[in-house]
Amino acid sequence: MLDAVGRRDVEELFSDIPSEVLARFEPTGLEPKSELEVQDAVRRAADSNRAMDMVSLLGGGIYDHYSPSIVGHIVGRSEFYTAYTPYQPEISQGTLTAMFEFQTLVCELTGMQISNASMYDGATALAEAALMADRLRKRRRVAVAANLLPQFRRVLQTYAWAAGIELVEVPYDASGRGAWDQIPGNVSGLIVQSPNAFGVIESLDGLKAQLGDALLIVATYPIALGLLESPGALGADVVVGEGQCLGLPMGFGGPLLGLFATKMEYLRQLPGRVAGRTVDADGKTGYTMAAQTREQHIRRERATSNICTNSALCALAATVYLASVGAAGLRHVAELNLAKAHYLAEGVRRIKGFRLAFDAPFFNEFIVRPTEPARVVRARLEDAGFLVEDPAELEALGVENALRVAVTERRSRGELDRALAVMGGAK
Amino acid sequence: MKTLFDHAAREGVGGLFPTCDVPAKAPADVLGPGLVRTNAPRIPNLSEGDVARHYTALSKLNYGVDDGIYPLGSCTMKYNPKLNEDAARLPGFATLHPRVDEALAQGSLGLLFELTEILKSISGMPGVTLQPVAGAHGELLGMFLFKRYFETRGEPGRTRILLPDSAHGTNPASAAVAGFSVTEIRSNDRGTVDLDVLRAELDSTVAGVMLTVPNTLGIFEENILEVTRAVHDAGGLCYFDGANLNSFIGRARPGDMGADVFHFNLHKTLSTPHGGGGPGAGAVAVSAPLVDFLPVPWIARTREGYRLDWEHAASVGSIHGFYGNFLVAVRAYTYLLQLGDAGLRAVSENAVLNANYLQERLKKTYRLPYDRLCKHEFVLSGEGLPNHISTLDVAKRLIDYGVHPPTVYFPLIVHEALMIEPTETEGRESLDRFAEILETIAREAREQPELLRDAPTSAPVRRLDQTQAARNPVLTYPFAEARAS
Numbered sequence: 001m002l003d004a005v006g007r008r009d010v011e012e013l014f015s016d017i018p019s020e021v022l023a024r025f026e027p028t029g030l031e032p033k034s035e036l037e038v039q040d041a042v043r044r045a046a047d048s049n050r051a052m053d054m055v056s057l058l059g060g061g062i063y064d065h066y067s068p069s070i071v072g073h074i075v076g077r078s079e080f081y082t083a084y085t086p087y088q089p090e091i092s093q094g095t096l097t098a099m100f101e102f103q104t105l106v107c108e109l110t111g112m113q114i115s116n117a118s119m120y121d122g123a124t125a126l127a128e129a130a131l132m133a134d135r136l137r138k139r140r141r142v143a144v145a146a147n148l149l150p151q152f153r154r155v156l157q158t159y160a161w162a163a164g165i166e167l168v169e170v171p172y173d174a175s176g177r178g179a180w181d182q183i184p185g186n187v188s189g190l191i192v193q194s195p196n197a198f199g200v201i202e203s204l205d206g207l208k209a210q211l212g213d214a215l216l217i218v219a220t221y222p223i224a225l226g227l228l229e230s231p232g233a234l235g236a237d238v239v240v241g242e243g244q245c246l247g248l249p250m251g252f253g254g255p256l257l258g259l260f261a262t263k264m265e266y267l268r269q270l271p272g273r274v275a276g277r278t279v280d281a282d283g284k285t286g287y288t289m290a291a292q293t294r295e296q297h298i299r300r301e302r303a304t305s306n307i308c309t310n311s312a313l314c315a316l317a318a319t320v321y322l323a324s325v326g327a328a329g330l331r332h333v334a335e336l337n338l339a340k341a342h343y344l345a346e347g348v349r350r351i352k353g354f355r356l357a358f359d360a361p362f363f364n365e366f367i368v369r370p371t372e373p374a375r376v377v378r379a380r381l382e383d384a385g386f387l388v389e390d391p392a393e394l395e396a397l398g399v400e401n402a403l404r405v406a407v408t409e410r411r412s413r414g415e416l417d418r419a420l421a422v423m424g425g426a427k
Numbered sequence: 428m429k430t431l432f433d434h435a436a437r438e439g440v441g442g443l444f445p446t447c448d449v450p451a452k453a454p455a456d457v458l459g460p461g462l463v464r465t466n467a468p469r470i471p472n473l474s475e476g477d478v479a480r481h482y483t484a485l486s487k488l489n490y491g492v493d494d495g496i497y498p499l500g501s502c503t504m505k506y507n508p509k510l511n512e513d514a515a516r517l518p519g520f521a522t523l524h525p526r527v528d529e530a531l532a533q534g535s536l537g538l539l540f541e542l543t544e545i546l547k548s549i550s551g552m553p554g555v556t557l558q559p560v561a562g563a564h565g566e567l568l569g570m571f572l573f574k575r576y577f578e579t580r581g582e583p584g585r586t587r588i589l590l591p592d593s594a595h596g597t598n599p600a601s602a603a604v605a606g607f608s609v610t611e612i613r614s615n616d617r618g619t620v621d622l623d624v625l626r627a628e629l630d631s632t633v634a635g636v637m638l639t640v641p642n643t644l645g646i647f648e649e650n651i652l653e654v655t656r657a658v659h660d661a662g663g664l665c666y667f668d669g670a671n672l673n674s675f676i677g678r679a680r681p682g683d684m685g686a687d688v689f690h691f692n693l694h695k696t697l698s699t700p701h702g703g704g705g706p707g708a709g710a711v712a713v714s715a716p717l718v719d720f721l722p723v724p725w726i727a728r729t730r731e732g733y734r735l736d737w738e739h740a741a742s743v744g745s746i747h748g749f750y751g752n753f754l755v756a757v758r759a760y761t762y763l764l765q766l767g768d769a770g771l772r773a774v775s776e777n778a779v780l781n782a783n784y785l786q787e788r789l790k791k792t793y794r795l796p797y798d799r800l801c802k803h804e805f806v807l808s809g810e811g812l813p814n815h816i817s818t819l820d821v822a823k824r825l826i827d828y829g830v831h832p833p834t835v836y837f838p839l840i841v842h843e844a845l846m847i848e849p850t851e852t853e854g855r856e857s858l859d860r861f862a863e864i865l866e867t868i869a870r871e872a873r874e875q876p877e878l879l880r881d882a883p884t885s886a887p888v889r890r891l892d893q894t895q896a897a898r899n900p901v902l903t904y905p906f907a908e909a910r911a912s
Contacts, residue, residue: 001855005783013562013779016647016800017679024683028548032767035510044763046519048534051527058524061748068443070475072516075483078700082491082507084499085704090826090886093428094489098482101431104904108468114902118705123748131604132853151748158722158744162571162605201462227454230465242748250533253525253749254560255706267900273704277905278896281881285428291894293568296563297837298602301609306600309561309694309709313702320482323431325443326472332444335454342457343449361458363794382528389526413448 058382058385059365059406060197061122061149062256062288065223065333067247067321068409074320081313085273089288090280095312096287099275102319109225110239111232112261116272118315119307122242123152126191127159128260128271128305129238133189133215134165135304137267141166143187143214145178147196150393152219156191176200176358176367180207189215189238194231195224198358199365199404208235211265222246222259222318224363226334236260247321248314248359257314267291271305285416301370336409340416344407347386347420365406367399370423374401377423384422428488428887431481432904456550469906490831492700496857498835500804500846501595501596501643503673503695510765511758520757529734536733539750540726540762546710550689551682554718555880557710558751558792559842562670563597565690566637567721569666570605571743572688572713573634575720576664579741585634585663585785591643593838598637598668607634611759614840618644618797620654627658635664640684641671643838644797644848645782645804664688664717672696673778674802677771681879687902697759708755722746723748745869751907762880777851778803781858788862794839804848806841813867814876818843821868823890826883828864881885 007013014022018327033041046052055063075081076405079094086099099117106115130142143255144156146169168187173179176198183190190211194202201224207214218231220241231239243257245249249325260271268291276290296303341364349355353371374391381388393403401404407416454463473481475820490497497504508703515521523535539557546555559565572589577585588602592611599609610628636658641647648654655665667686673696681689692705693699701707713721723742724735735750766774779802786805791843792909793807809818822832822845834846849858883889 001573001780001784004788005780007783010776010780013776013783013800014675014678016649017675017800018649018652018684020652021679021683024551025679026548027768028545028550029679030545030763030767032770033765035508035765036765039513041508041764042514042538042757043517043519045534045538046514046536049519049523049532051523051531051875052519054531056524058526060526062525064522064524066444070476070479074479074486076512077486079489079491079492081512081700081702082493082704083489084497084502084504084701084831086830088490088822088826090823090883090888091490093887094485094487097428097430097485097488098703100902100904103469103902104430104526105468106433107433107903108470110479114582120564120706121748122894124564124746146573147762154745157750158571158746159604160618162574164606201458203461205461205516223469225464228458228462230466233466244824249521249754250524251521252753253534254747254752255754258749267902274900274902276896277901279891280868280891281889284888286891287428288891288893288896290900290902293897295596298594299600301599301603302595303596303600303603306563306567306597306604307561307703308563309701309705311702311706312704313700316703319431320478323473323478324475326436326440326471327440327467327470328472329443330470331467332441335444336444336447336458337452338450338454339447339452342452355541361462387524387527387531390528393526397747409444416449416527 005225050385054385054387057405057419058387060389061151062243062250062253063245063406063408064250064410065245065408068324071247071317071320075313075317076247081317086289089286093142093287096275097258098316098319099286100277100317103275105319105322106259106261109222109230110220110261111230112239114270115261116266116270116274118311118326119260119272120311121256121258122219122240123155124259125240125258126152129187129217129240130156130165130191130272131163132162132269133217134422137188137214138189139186140164141168141169141187142191143170145170145193147172147176147198148193149180149187149197150190150396175360177202177360180210187214188308189217191217193219193327195221195363195365198367199362200358200360201228202361204234205233223334223337226330227338243318248317255311257311257318268294269304270294272307272310293351330344332410337407340411341365341407344416348423351424357399365404368403368405369401374403378403381419381422387420430904432471434471434473434477434481437474440472440474444533447459457557463697495855496847496849496861497831498833498847498861500848501670502834503848503850505698505850506852506872507698507700508762512762514761515637515754515757520754533732535753536726538760539756540728540733542756543726545763546691546712549676550712551680552689552712553715554713554721556712556721558722558747558755559711560747560752561705561707562690562692562709562745563601565711566597566601567604568711568746569688569690570602570607571723572717572720573664574605575743576627576717577634587633589628589633591638591642592823592840593638593642595668595670601732608665617647618646624654625654625831629661629663633661635666637666637668639668639671641674645801646797647802651684659685674775676775677768687717693755693759698762699755699758706752706755708898709754730878743758753764774851775889781849781851781853783863783881785831785847785858789865792866804846807837807845807847808841809843809845813873816876818845820879820882824868824879824882825864830861830864
């Protein structure tokens with residue numbers, strides 16, 4: 001090979017790198033290992049995550065839902081997972097068709113007209129929604145409900161700072177819902193999360209009318225939409241969400257799946273990639289990337305977003321998940337979540353002195369206010385094999401001495417009864 | 428192409444979820460009026476077999492790295508070892524909730540910590556974050572870091588980013604999202620940064636430059652040290668787009684070239700699969716003056732174990748909901764463990780050797796605008812092909828030969844560009860076959876140009892009508908139309 005390229009030695013191939021740079025090089029110190037040794041090493045690391053054998057009551061945007069076996073098998077097909085972005089549509093019809101299906105499914109769930117083919121996660125999708133609203137309305141101010149999940153809030157704050165957009169907070173009332181009588185004027189949009197950081201379902205009725213031309217941005221939980229009225233039907237202009245619940249592993253928080261849907265009239269401001277239906281030279285239906293003139297590879301610094309690589313394979317997983325459960329299965333899952341969470345909540349109310357911090361309607365997650373210090377109850381639950389969140393996050397939202405618990409279809413009645421017994425004092 | 432929505436719904440499917448073992452609740456009773464959905468989403472109820480066949484059929488319309496050479500310039504589509512996939516699917520990693528107590532997630536936190544340390548070493552830079560989840564996300568973070576740095580120094584007037592005209596489209600877009608304006612700087616006739624043009628732009632309004640090293644022509648900036656020195660002397664910072672790290676990994680480090688921010692594409696260089704467009708991971712390394720600004724949380728090692736460290740007041744904040752794409756990090760870590768230093772050195776050696784081998788051979792058939800030693804990729808031009816044959820025609824004809832086309836029409840400074848990156852995982856047999864096909868296509872361009880113009884004819888679809896897709900966008904399934912027919 002070296003002969004064929006007319007080089008004496010390998011070093012000559014790197015003769016264009018300044019010798020000072022080459023001289024300063026230091027290796028990492030890693031010894032090469034066999035596949036067998038590496039597999040043992042990573043398995044040991046995975047097994048040392050003690051959470052693996054525990055029962056999850058964790059939530060806050062990421063949930064322990066069941067993913068049907070077929071989802072992993074389809075996304076594990078290397079034709080899907082080793083393909084590149086579908087810039088050559090003729091040999092990417094699998095990815096493109098799935099993108100088109102995904103966009104349709106997101107619109108069906110959210111009640112919107114158009115969807116992109118995914119964003120990094122729910123938090124960055126929300127940040128992009130705020131940027132889009134401000135590109136449209138240009139008021140340099142966006143209102144945001146204080147009961148937004150902190151991981152969404154943190155990312156939003158970073159993006160808004162860089163873009164020079166001021167975030168104005170809208171407080172929540174005693175029921176845990178947004179205090180919509182306190183929305184400031186002169187904003188490009190209002191950000192609402194439903195169910196919110198307390199698990200509470202917001203009332204969106206009449207909110208859009210109240211906002212005038214400011215955009216109503218709703219961050220949602222797709223599994224809940226199996227049961228809850230779609231944000232689109234309630235007046236949302238943009239719907240974003242975290243799609244992890246649709247068949248993706250929790251994966252210590254990544255990769256996740258950002259959903260982003262809006263109205264057709266905002267297509268030119270939509271961030272991210274979109275697949276569209278067209279025909280080929282023979283008139284046969286096919287799919288291709290559409291509306292590309294918004295994107296960075298064409299529009300460069302005038303693009304609607306810098307996003308390129310997104311969460312395509314996660315979007316495929318969500319698509320296969322929804323195809324597997326169907327409308328009936330999605331409704332069933334949502335009902336299971338609702339029933340089981342309410343079963344646990346009723347049990348909590350029966351523990352002497354325990355109550356729920358908020359009394360507005362909730363889906364599968366709620367805030368427990370114990371009589372004892374929340375950290376003591378949490379430690380007792382952890383010792384008994386239950387995963388419960390650190391109360392610090394709720395404290396930062398202004399809710400003292402409380403625990404957030406989430407219940408999915410995976411929790412059995414036996415597990416819930418045991419959790420109640422431990423909350424009540426059993427070891 | 429049938430979509431999911433074209434399949435007939437089935438009766439009696441289900442069985443995925445158990446019956447309710449607690450008292451069932453009527454949603455309307457629990458939630459009250461107005462909250463329960465009135466229209467079900469239109470998702471057909473299918474059997475598992477229907478779903479398996481539908482998506483298996485779709486998968487067969489794709490082309491992946493396992494199908495053959497994927498010579499996409501700037502994308503580093505190398506083979507993805509299966510061990511990495513198995514590692515990412517280990518239940519201890521895959522089922523971990525990001526809010527678990529740190530004590531219960533020591534395996535994952537330790538892995539993130541170790542990967543961070545390895546990437547510091549590979550880059551020769553003192554700070555690394557794994558939070559960005561894509562290359563462009565890393566670029567965006569880099570621009571946020573620039574912004575915070577100049578804010579802190581009381582230099583808010585530094586609002587301009589300089590970019591070579593060969594830059595990736597994400598570079599200017601990322602700079603713009605972070606609130607910078609962009610000035611393009613012309614490349615010289617050797618395809619590299621023109622130092623005089625650069626120096627003329629360097630004033631107190633410049634925040635810095637974004638460079639791709641080696642650049643998108645596959646050419647190493649021989650004057651890289653002069654370039655970064657000039658920028659630093661003018662008070663600016665240097666961003667290095669790491670898309671092309673494959674060409675020097677294991678033998679040179681961006682930290683030794685003057686980089687202040689460098690992003691890794693784990694899904695390119697470190698062999699995590701691209702997933703049909705993602706998820707990726709875009710870890711960012713920084714120079715000493717920028718370390719304090721890295722996003723929170725950091726992964727810290729203490730005597731009690733690994734923990735998440737949120738206490739960094741100078742940080743730009745967070746750019747992802749949690750800690751980045753952890754399961755992608757697992758794949759990259761697995762890959763690195765297996766390679767070790769010797770393996771990393773072999774990566775750049777073979778990537779560069781393969782590219783030069785193809786360049787030498789193909790320049791006899793296609794125009795090579797910059798005829799010099801290349802790194803891991805090179806750019807040919809389809810200009811001057813006979814019978815008005817374009818680069819697009821060549822690309823589409825490659826599909827008929829069962830090969831994925833190279834990146835085309837990029838970089839913008841080469842007319843009719845064909846940007847070829849074979850990667851180190853192709854053997855000589857595969858390179859020779861690819862070269863032979865391109866040579867055959869050049870002959871066809873002379874003798875049977877219609878074969879190219881009509882191509883592809885053997886793919887699942889022929890060339891698609893992009894005008895119709897743009898003019899009359901159909902972005903969701905047309906249920907009403909389907910019902911009418």
